[in-house]
Amino acid sequence: MSAPLPLEGITVLDLTRALAGPYATALLADMGATITKVESMKGGDSTRGWPPFENEHSLYFDSVNRGKSSIALDFYTPQGKALLRRLALASDVVIENFRPGVMADLGLDAAGLRAEKPSIVIASVSGFGSTGPLSQTAGLDQVAQAMSGLMSVTGKNASELYRVGIPIIDIYAGVFTAFGIVAALVGRERSGGGREVSTSLLEAAIAISAFQGQRYLSTGVVPEPQGNNHPVLAPxxxxxxxxxxxxxxxxxxxxxxxxxxxxxxxxxxxxxxxxxxxxxxxxxxxxxxxxxxxxxxxxxxxxxxxxxxxxxxxxxxxxxxxxxxDPQVKHLDMVQHVTRADGTDLPLLRGPISVDGQALPIRKAPPALGEDTEAVLTALGLTAEQVAGLLASGIVKTAATQTVS
Incomplete structure (x- = not known):
């Protein structure tokens, strides 16, 4: 595109793993944001180990990590924590999906970050919310599908309930998180101050109940699954x-x-x-x-x-x-080809949004673990000697050092 993308110039520190958070940051990357994905040196994002695989590449990981850079970092050493905080304070947005309390353990509590940088936007995705009796409980997509009522209206009948065939709640939580981040950035343009935005898998799942949830709230009728029929319209x-x-x-x-x-x-x-x-x-x-x-x-x-x-x-x-x-799908050019760092070709789905009548291109292939460590640190202002020292001390790793270690 000739004109700048809507989020060009916005920097995002991505501390998320699995699917909800990475889906959010993929959408932000589509819109031009610079996404720095910080991963643990010990294997990185957990989905790097999840099937399906193409040779050594996780296609689960690839599907939601387009347009991002990866830095591999030891989160829990003093030097690693200091570097992580420096990366956070250099960013417009920090997004995380740790269990509530972990960010504070890393020295990245929201109050401290905002005190030092009032303009920062902090986004969080959790399983069940940041407060309440389940706030410390791990939550995954199918658990949210089950607890939100979604599975109770999906299936052949009341005794044969199904999960949706994709991690739909992770995806919606990601979409809602991206929306919250963009809304906070727009608000910052008016007030000058950042905001904290958060959602959870459970909240996202209940929020999409639409008329099914409203039916119960207003009438007391508990909806049941209708197979492949619409719940309230026929034919x-x-x-x-x-x-x-x-x-x-x-x-x-x-x-x-x-x-x-x-x-x-x-x-x-x-x-x-x-x-x-x-x-x-x-x-x-x-x-x-x-x-x-x-x-x-x-x-x-x-x-x-x-x-x-x-x-x-x-x-x-x-x-x-x-x-x-399908001819319509081909016309929409939904599939684009990118080249991974190892030279392999990856046919990859682009994001679903067009701007000014143009589909947004995928600007970077999903990264190898630590693929961009040196570039990220250099952009942060570290000298070549400082980067070399961090590599030598094992505080950070590059894709090359991951391979040989």
Whole structure:
């Protein structure tokens, strides 16, 4: 892009591991922020050891660490703590997902950092929140899916509950954290002062409950899973055709009437049992059987084409191979190629946001552990001799020293 990216010039010290925090900082990197990922010399981010692998590369790690630099550091020596604090105070933003209290143990308590640098923004992601009876408890995505009610509305029925097939709560917590950071940066432009922003997996998971949580709060009705059907709209879900199942999503009465005409059963729309959205929901099983009887006349992709022409929302159910072969996905240029430090090619998903009509490029491949240690320290103002001393004393490591040690 010719114009500066929205967050160009913003520096972020990334102390997060796993997925929620790294997802947040990947989004910030997409927008132009400079992300310095500080990792323990003892293996780095835990996801570096998580499958799936391509040779020695964790694709789990690669998927959320685009656009970042990595410095490998001994967190718990006095020299390491002093260096970490210096890195923090040189940054606009510090983001962490340690257990509450660990930042203070590292000499990075929010009050101390803000006293020394009032403009700093500090962001935290935890499992259950920074206070309360579970604040010191480890939390992971599926635990949050379970405790937030999400699993209770996901599955075939009330006795067959499923987790979502991706770590959806980690991802949402990351998105919310990135939003909080950007909001704090905007506020800083007005007030001159930084803020502390935080969320947790549990809060993020409950926050996305939308009408399901609101249904219970307002009516006392406990929602149950509806399989592949929409919980409150019909017809809206997965339907069998002559060959493959497809998704049909009717959102209003006009689409309902048009659907009935399109499948060759126009009188269906005027039958008493299906006259309103509430009635269609009440008689959903009978309605689905009627529609699938008509849909059995043609292959699924033919129906998708016809439904799209009629402006009725629809689509096939893809596996990931089919996703990346889809013409619309290819047109959006979702997959970009970057070169890792070891020279290997990595096809990588870009971020989902475009600016001024342009998709944002991936500016740097996911880093090897300690790949940028020397560059980060030099940018911090250390001399070559000082960097060499830190390397020699084992306070920091580079990717090269990781390999030979």
């Amino acid at each position: 809206y879900g997965m339907f069998a055709t002559a060959d493959i199942p497809i998704i049909i999503a009717v959102g209003n009465d006009k689409q309902w009437v048009d659907l009935c005409a399109l499948v060759g059963d126009p009188q269906l729309s005027s039958e008493a049992d299906f006259a309103t959205g509430s009635l269609r929901l009440s008689h959903r099983d009978v309605l689905t059987a009627r529609l699938e009887l008509a849909l059995a006349a043609r292959p699924g992709l033919e129906w998708v084409e016809a439904l799209r022409k009629a402006r009725i929302p629809t689509g096939p159910i893809y596996n990931y191979q089919q996703v990346f072969e």
